[in-house]
Amino acid sequence: MDIEKIRKDAELFTKELEEEYYQNLGGYKDELNLSAIYEKYSYLFRRSTVDSVKELRDRSEGEEKRQNSMLYSFIAEEYIRNLIKKLDEKYMAEDAKATVNVDGKDVPYRQISIMIGNEDSREKRSKMDALTDPVVEKHNEILKERMLKLHDLSVELGYGNYMEMAEDLKGFEIKPVRDMMERFLRDTEKVYVNSMNSALERFGITVDEAERHDISYLFRAKDFDRYFPKEGVVGNWKATMKGIGIDPDAQKNIILDTEERPKKYPRAFTMPLEVPDKVILFITPHGGQDDYQSMLHEGGHTQHYANIERAHPFEYKYLGDISVSETYAFIFNYLPTDPLWLKRYLNMGDSEIDRYLNFAFLNKLFFLRRYASKIIYEMELHAKRDIDGMDTRYKEIMERGLKIRHKANRYLLDVDDGFYVAQYLRAWIFETQLRKHVIEKTQREWFNSKDAGKILKELWSYGQKYSVEELAKMIGYGGLDAEPMTDEIISALRG
Numbered sequence: 001m002d003i004e005k006i007r008k009d010a011e012l013f014t015k016e017l018e019e020e021y022y023q024n025l026g027g028y029k030d031e032l033n034l035s036a037i038y039e040k041y042s043y044l045f046r047r048s049t050v051d052s053v054k055e056l057r058d059r060s061e062g063e064e065k066r067q068n069s070m071l072y073s074f075i076a077e078e079y080i081r082n083l084i085k086k087l088d089e090k091y092m093a094e095d096a097k098a099t100v101n102v103d104g105k106d107v108p109y110r111q112i113s114i115m116i117g118n119e120d121s122r123e124k125r126s127k128m129d130a131l132t133d134p135v136v137e138k139h140n141e142i143l144k145e146r147m148l149k150l151h152d153l154s155v156e157l158g159y160g161n162y163m164e165m166a167e168d169l170k171g172f173e174i175k176p177v178r179d180m181m182e183r184f185l186r187d188t189e190k191v192y193v194n195s196m197n198s199a200l201e202r203f204g205i206t207v208d209e210a211e212r213h214d215i216s217y218l219f220r221a222k223d224f225d226r227y228f229p230k231e232g233v234v235g236n237w238k239a240t241m242k243g244i245g246i247d248p249d250a251q252k253n254i255i256l257d258t259e260e261r262p263k264k265y266p267r268a269f270t271m272p273l274e275v276p277d278k279v280i281l282f283i284t285p286h287g288g289q290d291d292y293q294s295m296l297h298e299g300g301h302t303q304h305y306a307n308i309e310r311a312h313p314f315e316y317k318y319l320g321d322i323s324v325s326e327t328y329a330f331i332f333n334y335l336p337t338d339p340l341w342l343k344r345y346l347n348m349g350d351s352e353i354d355r356y357l358n359f360a361f362l363n364k365l366f367f368l369r370r371y372a373s374k375i376i377y378e379m380e381l382h383a384k385r386d387i388d389g390m391d392t393r394y395k396e397i398m399e400r401g402l403k404i405r406h407k408a409n410r411y412l413l414d415v416d417d418g419f420y421v422a423q424y425l426r427a428w429i430f431e432t433q434l435r436k437h438v439i440e441k442t443q444r445e446w447f448n449s450k451d452a453g454k455i456l457k458e459l460w461s462y463g464q465k466y467s468v469e470e471l472a473k474m475i476g477y478g479g480l481d482a483e484p485m486t487d488e489i490i491s492a493l494r495g
């Protein structure tokens, strides 16, 4: 086995895949021809390659082990993806062509969630939501087959179950993350129920009567739209970057694709086509607070990729702990929970700031409790092969954490592969710790400090060489700690 050839081809494969996604999601071509690329590099995804790279990982040490672990995870994950590719393609095709009939008009299934969030009438929202059930039930046939196959593949690869495989591939333990979040659920229960009840008061319902569509509408928050105009999305981000001493207009390796094209993927995303020399940020501004958050989030990923040390090996530039990049996305994403930022960059008045912060922290708390519930559920889901009865467990666990009503049939749709849920949670936890550190080293208004930019640039340059646990230690913590995050939310919502 020639490890250098594998490493080189893994990099070429990654770049070709990115290019293909770029063409499709960018709206430049309809097809997404992944099969041809997998075919070209098929030797990478042979079982013998997976086993050899694993063996190599197990007997290497130090820096080499770090690199080989990342490479093994990548090869193993792609090996699995290659084997479920057919099901994924089938699923994507059905999802894209599914429609629901709203008042005699066929509407693409993929648009319905946005329509629900914008619909003022609770009755109509509920009706639209019910219309999606047959599509979901149909999707579940494929998703169930896919999930069982994933579970089988993990055993085939020599692991006890899917969760054990995920822990080995990601290089961190999942249970400690779940334990931290169990505690978070307990600690924030009271403030969550009170805040949700008062937010839902104007709809005439309590949290336990609310449904998912009510929450979509609640967090769509139309009444704040005037602070977040479509025209300001990009300028707001650029101004924020200038505050930390970075001028995006002078960064030749960043391309901002803000053009409206009919087939361009509607949500914001970042494509690191060549790290750090060509990073593309896609966004089609539509305004609203969520759009500003998306821009800040993707802008964080973009700065991270664009500032990674060029000399790093492929693994540190493209692979590694994705929670690291998500942390850099979150630190900007949550700037709208900082009153000083709202004042400086959005010109919000004091009374509006209070009202907005209340909303923004409740929004954050909801998502954290949702992901906390998801990790509890997913640990059960992936502990054994069989998934019978998990639909009921999904409903029970989600309702215990969020109180609002859940549909059992979302039990597979609401799951991301490979415990991505844990990676998001680690990023959420580390973001508060990192932000506290940056404030201590600079000033309370850290986002207006060139020194803060310097600290971040230094961290960005590492790529994803170090895990969030290692980075936390590097900046003086004992490890990941959810307490700063918990305390911040509780005190913000107690007001």
Ligand SMILES: [Zn+2]
Residues within 6 Å of the ligand: 297, 301, 325, 326, 329
């Ligand atoms: Zn992200």
